Amino acid sequence: xxxxxxxxxxxxxxxxxxxxxxxxxxxxxxxxxxxxxxxxxxxxxxxxxxxxxxxxxxxxxxxxxxxxxxxxxxxxxxxxxxxxxxxxxxxxxxxxxxxxxxxxxxxxxxxxxxxxxxx
Numbered sequence: 603x604x605x606x607x608x609x610x611x612x613x614x615x616x617x618x619x620x621x622x623x624x625x626x627x628x629x630x631x632x633x634x635x636x637x638x639x640x641x642x643x644x645x646x647x648x649x650x651x652x653x654x655x656x657x658x659x660x661x662x663x664x665x666x667x668x669x670x671x672x673x674x675x676x677x678x679x680x681x682x683x684x685x686x687x688x689x690x691x692x693x694x695x696x697x698x699x700x701x702x703x704x705x706x707x708x709x710x711x712x713x714x715x716x717x718x719x720x721x
Contacts, residue, residue: 616664619649619657626658630666637666643679645669645686 614620626648627634640646641656646665648656658666665686672682 614660616660619659619662621658621663623648623656623658626656626663626666629663630670632666632670640666640669640679643683645679645683 621629623634623637627637630637637646641648646658646662646669648658648662651657668686668689669682672685673679677685
């Protein structure tokens with residue numbers, strides 16, 4: 603029997619922090635202490651509930667899977683931190699580049715930030 607597609611998603615927004623530390627660790631295939639270690643090293647920063655409980659999002663899970671993949675290739679935590687920083691900066695640059703292209707395609711004047719001009 604074929605299932606009908608869901609009308610409207612019941613999944614949380616990718617950035618919405620809904621998963622507990624134990625669920626997140628399980629979904630990422632790591633231990634809770636390993637997850638806490640990654641947090642101590644600044645590789646992941648969970649949201650906190652009003653009571654201080656860690657809450658993770660689907661975006662956090664994607665990042666954790668990247669961390670696990672990098673550790674699996676033998677990269678140390680300092681190296682992973684640098685790789686993630688560079689990947690984040692690259693994603694930001696792509697987003698800005700896409701915005702500039704859209705603006706140019708629509709005939710808008712393009713304002714280039716000062717830090718881009720000096721490159």
